[in-house]
Amino acid sequence: MKKKKDKSTNKVPTAAEIEKLVLKGKYKIALNKAKIYNKNLQTKESEKLLIDVHIKRISQMVELGHLHDAKVLISVVKNNFLSEKERFEDLSNIIAVREGNIDDFVKPLVDPAVSDKKRKQIEDILKNELTNLNDLAICKSLPLDHPLKTGAALVMKAFETVTSGYTSEKEIALPAVSRKSLFAPWKMLIRAILFFYQKDDEKCQRCLNAIDSASAPYRLAVVIQSIISDNTNDISFHNSKRQINEKTKILTNKISGNMDKDSIKSAIINLDKAFNMKNQSKLLKAMKNAVKICEKDYPQILEKLKQHISIKAWMKDICYKKVVNAMGCPTIKNGYFLLLHARAAEISGKLLFACCLFYEFCCQAKQEGWFSDKGIEIAEIYCYMTNILNRIDPEDIDQQRDEFIVVLKSSKKNFLYINYHNYIPAFQNNGLPNTDLFFLYPDILYKKATDINPCSDIFDMWIQWTFKNYSHWKHIDQVAILWHKALNEDTKPLLYLMESAEKRNAFTKALSYLEKAEQIDKLNPEVQRAKLRLFISITMRHLKQRKPHLARNDFEKIQQLPQSREGYKPAFLTALKLICSIIENNKLESSRQKNKLIKKIGNKISAAIIIEGLLKPCGIKSNTVFYLPSVKNIPDNKELVLAVARALRLGDSMGLCFSIPSRYIDIITNFFKNDKSTIEPFSIITIANSGLNDNYFELAYAASGNGLLQGGVNSGKLLLVRAKSLPLWAMKRKCDCITAVIEMARRQRDTDLLKEAIELRRTQKFSPFDFLGLPNFLDIPNQFDDTVDSEKILQIEKDTISYPNLNDDKDDLYDFFDNFLNFSDR
């Protein structure tokens, strides 16, 4: 090696040799050789070559970011070759700009006499070398309103926005930056970054292609290109002089999330495993290790990791002090932490505490700017809290709440985090309900939610809650009145008020509410249906009071309503007229109306079911007008099913619940079991629901099976009927059906079915004491499996034609009792 070196240094290189090295980009070697060449020749040409190579080498050093070395070399060369000083001016300027020392450099731009050439020269260097526009935005030598200064600030702001989170094109539009501006490459880079994060690689590529390859932003374009491009042979980028260096590699790794995660991953896996074991010392050790590695390798999620560890440990009842010791220090109690804690309490069944924490979360989240003080988010969280409270048995909630308040007052030990300052006024007030602890009372939460976001859905939730929790009409009316006050163009509260008045026979009041609803929206089908139902209620009331003259007036009013003339509804009016003639004991009229009714409804059986259904509400004890045909006299079973369905549906549409005559139950059940002829799904559902109302579960089961075999869009509704018809001990099957219905309803966007299924799931209680006919004193956990395949469940129910019975389905029964016994052991 030594010999070789001696040889090479002794030999004087030629100019051609040096130029060749320069062409190859080997500036360092070229410079050494140029020095020897000049030392030996000492001519003007050799000196010029040496200076040229120096410039190349310094440029290379600048490019590599070795600014200090470049500066030292420039000063050495300047001293040695004083006459060539000016040739290094540009390089010195570039270094100054790169270092952010631009005050002196941009000063000439303020001088109005500066030549265009000079101005262009400065702007070009800024465009190609300035890497941090903030330096320009805050430079002191330019006045505050200088376009370069204001432009740089705007571009920098857009750059910060686009690199910090999802944003829109509008926010980073930069309309003031023209294509010819020195900021144009920055504008293109910002757009490229926006599309990069939106994963719109096509648009991103177009923006990258528009960036001047000599400009500073092009250095980042190379980084984006390296991530988005599968084709790494992209010519335009490979020919670039800018190479991906160490710093750009770091950026590439960070934005594409390719950090070295092996060590942290294995530490976290160990920690997850430790959480699932009972060895506490191992768990604390695993916590310590994971936090330590995360701090070193993945600091950006350290706080989140610590928050999750704290909450997981809380869920496992591990002493918080020990956890803090393992983690080194406690975690930040920010909005995310409180939300995590609230969810943990909710999942753990500590429902009142969960509400407490959700309230804490709201307070903290507002402070952190998650949402505004009166944002609809707060209203929605209040609604969410009511859902949590509704999971507590209404019979127990008062006692649980009292106990919770006592615990809250007396002890801090049970809670990982509670901001006691929020509750001091509440503790000073001993009266209940305590408005400072409003988050424990669903009605106050609803009130607050509707104050913030007075929307129909929340009022509807509130009124449904009131229906379930208060039997007195005044409570329901209060909510409806608040609803009407808040949304006076909404007909729904008026219809609730109308129905409430109707139920307590306050017909004048009911009519006044109806009138108001009609003033808002006369053509609304719900208003029209409500009007018909109210008129019928009034008529039936008059018939019950034996006031046929008033009832006859009512008939005329009903007749004038267009909605009373739809479908089979005229038959209903005829049935009322028939009842009226019975009351008046007018046999001739009775006979006339009877024939009319049969003609209008199309069947004697349907007519008989309607009359049977109207007798009791109209105060008539016995039916001497219609006799149902006996089973033997039924010529066609399908005809019977259709007739029954028709009568039931007519009753439904009038708000009355007619029953299937008991003598026909077996015929209809067998028909659905054995007959494959298609009956319209709505008729099947009507019969099945009537069967459920009257506890004819086998009938409902057979009807739903018949409907399910037909398939189609009503499968979800039929499956829900199937779920309701199953015996209690077939618990697993029942749960699977309900879960499958929820899934199907969600897919079909059938909100009514979804609500019904969710409510059934929520209120489904499984107690063997119901089954044994004993009082219910213990609810065992349900068997809902959210991973069930709805299609599979549907097929199982289609295939299972026979109604479950204890002899054939012993396994289900044993499972049921096993579950119960396991729960009791706990």
Place this chain on the structure above:
Amino acid sequence: MFKDFDIPSLTEKPNNILEVSENADKKEIRLAYLRKIKQFPPDCYPEEFERIRDAYEILKNPRSRIRSMLQSVDPENDLLCLFDDKSIEKRVFVGHKVWLDAM
């Protein structure tokens, strides 16, 4: 565990599926949805399309949006989910300083 069935259950945050910011307005959400369904038409990508539609359903309604946010926080999840591979593959926002350092 209690599940909110009123909103479609998604394994990923809906705004990540549509690739819009947490504060995106209705117009932006609609545009992102249209862009996505153009990218994943239902006849070629039925499952992805369903996912996109579910995400859109959640985001377009401010109420379901907040409920989805609440439900997305699950303390029972394995801690490894914090380093979920899917999220690592995503394009990560790192702030402007890291970008400028690379220049």
